[in-house]
Amino acid sequence: MSVLQKIKRIDGFKIITSPAVMFVFLLFAWMLIVYFYNALPAFVREGLATYFKNVWQATEEASKEHYGLLAAIWGTVYTSIIAILVALPLSIAYSVFVIDYAPKKIKNALIVLSDVMAGLPTIIYGIWGVFVLVPLLQKYVMFPLHKHLSFIPIFSSPPITGYSYFSAGILLGIMVTPFASAIMREAYQMIPFTYREAAIASGMTRYEATKTLLGYIKPAIFSGMILAFGRAVGETVAVSLVIGNTFNLSIGLFSPGYTISSLIANQFGNAFIYEHMLPALYAAGLALFIIGLAVNIAGLYLFRKWEKNVRI
Amino acid sequence: MSDFAIETKKLRIYYGENEIIKGIDLKVPKNVVFALMGPSGCGKSTLLRAFNRLLELNKEARVEGEVLILGKNVYGNGVNPIDVRKQVGMVFQYPNPFPHLSIYDNVAIGLKLNHLVKSKEELDERVKWALEKAFLWDEVKGRLDDYPASLSGGQKQRLVIARALALKPKILLMDEPTANVDPIGTRKIEELLFELKREYTIVLVTHEPMQAARVSDYVGFLYLGKLVEVGLTREIFEKPKHELTEKYVTGVLV
Numbered sequence: 380m381s382v383l384q385k386i387k388r389i390d391g392f393k394i395i396t397s398p399a400v401m402f403v404f405l406l407f408a409w410m411l412i413v414y415f416y417n418a419l420p421a422f423v424r425e426g427l428a429t430y431f432k433n434v435w436q437a438t439e440e441a442s443k444e445h446y447g448l449l450a451a452i453w454g455t456v457y458t459s460i461i462a463i464l465v466a467l468p469l470s471i472a473y474s475v476f477v478i479d480y481a482p483k484k485i486k487n488a489l490i491v492l493s494d495v496m497a498g499l500p501t502i503i504y505g506i507w508g509v510f511v512l513v514p515l516l517q518k519y520v521m522f523p524l525h526k527h528l529s530f531i532p533i534f535s536s537p538p539i540t541g542y543s544y545f546s547a548g549i550l551l552g553i554m555v556t557p558f559a560s561a562i563m564r565e566a567y568q569m570i571p572f573t574y575r576e577a578a579i580a581s582g583m584t585r586y587e588a589t590k591t592l593l594g595y596i597k598p599a600i601f602s603g604m605i606l607a608f609g610r611a612v613g614e615t616v617a618v619s620l621v622i623g624n625t626f627n628l629s630i631g632l633f634s635p636g637y638t639i640s641s642l643i644a645n646q647f648g649n650a651f652i653y654e655h656m657l658p659a660l661y662a663a664g665l666a667l668f669i670i671g672l673a674v675n676i677a678g679l680y681l682f683r684k685w686e687k688n689v690r691i
Numbered sequence: 692m693s694d695f696a697i698e699t700k701k702l703r704i705y706y707g708e709n710e711i712i713k714g715i716d717l718k719v720p721k722n723v724v725f726a727l728m729g730p731s732g733c734g735k736s737t738l739l740r741a742f743n744r745l746l747e748l749n750k751e752a753r754v755e756g757e758v759l760i761l762g763k764n765v766y767g768n769g770v771n772p773i774d775v776r777k778q779v780g781m782v783f784q785y786p787n788p789f790p791h792l793s794i795y796d797n798v799a800i801g802l803k804l805n806h807l808v809k810s811k812e813e814l815d816e817r818v819k820w821a822l823e824k825a826f827l828w829d830e831v832k833g834r835l836d837d838y839p840a841s842l843s844g845g846q847k848q849r850l851v852i853a854r855a856l857a858l859k860p861k862i863l864l865m866d867e868p869t870a871n872v873d874p875i876g877t878r879k880i881e882e883l884l885f886e887l888k889r890e891y892t893i894v895l896v897t898h899e900p901m902q903a904a905r906v907s908d909y910v911g912f913l914y915l916g917k918l919v920e921v922g923l924t925r926e927i928f929e930k931p932k933h934e935l936t937e938k939y940v941t942g943v944l945v
Contacts, residue, residue, distance in 0.1 A: 571785075571787075572748075573783055573784075573785050573787045574787055574789065575748065576745060576748060576781075576783065576787075577781075577783065577787045577788075577789070577851070577854075578789075579745060579748060579776070580743060580745055580776055580780070580781040580855075581776070581780075581800070581801040581854060581855070581858065582773050582776040582777045582801055582804075582805055582858060583773075583801070583804055584773060584804075587804050591789065591800065594789070594791050594792070595789065595790065595791045597791065
């Protein structure tokens with residue numbers, strides 16, 4: 380084979396694209412290493428307590444400093460789960476309405492509106508949350524629930540300020556709904572017409588047919604939820620405005636708390652004052668990294684498994 | 692009770708401004724295979740979807756005239772289309788069992804939603820019955836929990852037939868049921884038709900005249916939205932009265 384032929388066999392596009400792909404992988408690995416390396420002093424000093432203990436002692440005397448992130452990890456998971464529970468029915472309802480029921484004239488307006496909502500800077504949601512959503516929830520939802528159902532553990536804590544897991548979860552749910560519904564809407568729209576015909580021809584009502592067809596796009600609903608969970612876990616600004624920023628470890632929905640990202644955002648500015656705080660914050664970031672990774676991998680795994688069964 | 696399974700009176704169907712079916716008076720006797728044949732785009736599928744009011748899924752579609760199913764006008768006041776569809780089952784051109792439901796659930800879903808069975812045993816019983824009726828039971832009895840993806844095209848189509856039969860309809864509408872099925876699967880489905888017509892009235896849409904000749908008792912030739920000729924299959928194929936029909940059955944007109 381001549382040199383010329385060899386040169387011709389080289390795929391130019393492959394040469395251009397592979398460094399970009401490599402770069403993404405390297406970046407990922409690099410970030411993981413940086414976080415782990417910088418968090419290491421915290422692990423050495425506190426051991427597993429870094430993640431499994433709720434303590435936050437920031438003092439000028441370095442030997443008395445102790446940091447355990449359990450409250451923030453709990454707050455992140457708790458608020459994100461609330462967010463998912465809020466976003467799931469909202470986004471399904473929105474998708475079905477837009478595709479099946481909305482008159483042609485307002486259909487596109489609704490789609491654009493939800494896409495705009497998805498792109499709004501989160502501080503806008505945060506401010507709205509502080510001045511509108513939290514007072515409303517406090518007055519009309521939290522107080523009544525606490526008053527009448529306080530024997531149920533999740534309603535037992537008094538909604539003193541309104542800033543709480545509950546407020547953060549609801550706000551997050553509203554924020555992630557446009558993301559989740561964008562995926563579901565696409566999938567719902569792409570269901571072949573023949574399945575709709577099959578459902579209706581089998582004597583199903585419109586509601587039953589819709590329910591059956593939603594079963595068909597379950598993986599899309601699932602992916603939408605994973606994506607929403609990912610956004611909720613990472614959301615920082617809006618959450619730190621409404622969660623109360625307190626090292627609290629409570630199942631009570633109306634207690635104030637912390638999330639990992641709000642903790643980092645709040646504490647990073649003065650971390651340099653203390654000797655051991657920065658590694659703890661890096662450890663917090665690493666936890667966020669791991670949660671995000673775990674959720675996405677679990678989601679992909681379940682999705683693949685489903686996909687394998689239900690090929691058309 | 693009428694002597695006919697299906698009867699249409701001055702039936703006209705429009706999509707927006709376009710008239711697709713141009714005044715059809717048709718009588719389908721009970722317990723026969725009635726083939727509706729004609730070239731693509733002549734309105735066969737549209738006509739078929741008027742019989743179970745499936746056209747209502749299309750917002751553009753408009754129906755004028757009457758369709759009598761067992762003597763009752765399905766477009767009359769106060770008729771619930773869902774009741775019509777329980778009497779008139781349908782099989783489609785593309786084998787469309789619900790891919791996310793198991794073989795069992797595909798047959799059971801209509802029964803469950805319409806509360807047609809009282810117990811789990813009765814449901815099992817009915818699912819088995821429908822699959823047997825569709826000549827599919829022996830091939831799937833060991834794997835009812837599998838998804839339809841594991842079935843061949845012909846098996847999928849027989850599953851769809853079982854899904855329709857489970858509701859115990861009186862009439863089966865079949866919209867080119869073998870168009871996406873291989874020759875062996877096609878033969879099985881055609882054999883099934885002979886069996887099913889003892890208890891059901893079958894309206895079969897087909898664009899192959901040979902299939903109509905093989906399986907039907909009566910045939911209607913539809914051309915550009917009009918019913919050109921109707922009659923006993925043998926008569927239509929042996930001595931067609933209309934020139935267009937003759938051209939179509941001899942393969943000159945496509």
